[in-house]
Amino acid sequence: xxxxxxxxxxxxxxxxxxxxxxxxxxxxxxxxxxxxxxxxxxxxxxxxxxxxxxxxxxxxxxxxxxxxxxxxxxxxxxxxxxxxxxxxxxxxxxxxxxxxxxxxxxxxxxxxxx
Amino acid sequence: xxxxxxxxxxxxxxxxxxxxxxxxxxxxxxxxxxxxxxxxxxxxxxxxxxxxxxxxxxxxxxxxxxxxxxxxxxxxxxxxxxxxxxxxxxxxxxxxxxxxxxxxxxxxxxxxx
Numbered sequence: 711x712x713x714x715x716x717x718x719x720x721x722x723x724x725x726x727x728x729x730x731x732x733x734x735x736x737x738x739x740x741x742x743x744x745x746x747x748x749x750x751x752x753x754x755x756x757x758x759x760x761x762x763x764x765x766x767x768x769x770x771x772x773x774x775x776x777x778x779x780x781x782x783x784x785x786x787x788x789x790x791x792x793x794x795x796x797x798x799x800x801x802x803x804x805x806x807x808x809x810x811x812x813x814x815x816x817x818x819x820x821x822x823x824x
Numbered sequence: 825x826x827x828x829x830x831x832x833x834x835x836x837x838x839x840x841x842x843x844x845x846x847x848x849x850x851x852x853x854x855x856x857x858x859x860x861x862x863x864x865x866x867x868x869x870x871x872x873x874x875x876x877x878x879x880x881x882x883x884x885x886x887x888x889x890x891x892x893x894x895x896x897x898x899x900x901x902x903x904x905x906x907x908x909x910x911x912x913x914x915x916x917x918x919x920x921x922x923x924x925x926x927x928x929x930x931x932x933x934x935x936x937x
Contacts, residue, residue, distance in 0.1 A: 719864070745925050755914065755928035801866065803926070810855040810874060810918070811882075812926050816866035 712737045714804050716815035723792045724823050730777075731787045731818045733802030739763075741807040744778070744785045749799040749817075758800070761785065763807075789820075797822045826851045830915045830929025837905055837936055845900045845932050847915030853927070854920040856898040860884065861912040861931075870913075873898055874920070905936040 713736045723729035735744070746758040761769045761778050768776050773793075777786045789796055802815040828849045837843050849856065857872035859882075869882030873892040887909055889901040898917075902909060915929040 716866075743925075753912065753931040753933075755916075755926075755931075757925045760925055805918075805926075810920055811869065811872065812857075812916070812918075814859075814867040816864060 712739075712804055712806070712813045714802055714813050714815040716800075716802055716818050718818045719816070720819045720821070722821040722823055723789070723796075725792055725794060727792055728788060728790045729792055729820065731789075731800050731802075731820065733785045733787070733815055735783050735785065735802075735804050735813075737783070737804065737806070739806050742809075743805045743807065744776075745803040745805070745812075746774070746776070746785075746787045747801045747803060748796075749801065750795075750797070755801075759787065792822050794822050794824065796820060826927065828915055828917055828927050828929040830913075830932055832932060833930055834933050835935070837934070839906055839936055840904050842901070842903050843905060843934075844902075845913060845915075845934070847898045847900065847929055848896050849898075849917040849927065850896065851917060851919070851927065852895065853917035854895070856892065856915065856917045857882065857926075858888070858890065858898070858900045859914045859916065861914060867914065870900070902934075905934075907936045910934060910936050 742763045744761045748756045773790045799817045804813045858870040859867040871890040873879045913932045916926040918926045
């Protein structure tokens, strides 16, 4: 079974600074999707960014970007110019291409310090 | 608006009193699933359904039941809730064909006393 590991239960960042959240995964598949979800205090699960494994280019969405290292099975999220509204729990997730099940990490709680 | 609607958002109940959490999606997704979220454990899958009348156990199915009689609805049933089922529950749906992300409901905070 696939596993997703987030080794940082908690992180903090100063407002306007940059922070990187780590995620590693274990799979024998070559084609899959990786996701970062944000869960603010409202509890809603919000998709932040998605990466397709067959694409070498790292995905970017405004201030959010990923560093996808396929050989190392690493998928980190970089948040630039951190804002107070970025404070949330962040989950990394994996889905095999053609598969239905999603596998989630245990989450990283991000605090943004004013 | 594409969405997954989950109700109720908050529920306090007593041990042994049957309850149902409803979930409905309007995106014609084939795949639906239920997760529970507990501190330090992330999201763990309870049950999933690949289509109407097709359901299967996830990683933590004990104490739960589901049904999928219509494509849009996937209720979660706790026939005899116990305090260890106190948790935050999420319903999610996704398209099997398009390999998209999972879309989540608003979550249900369940407390069993």
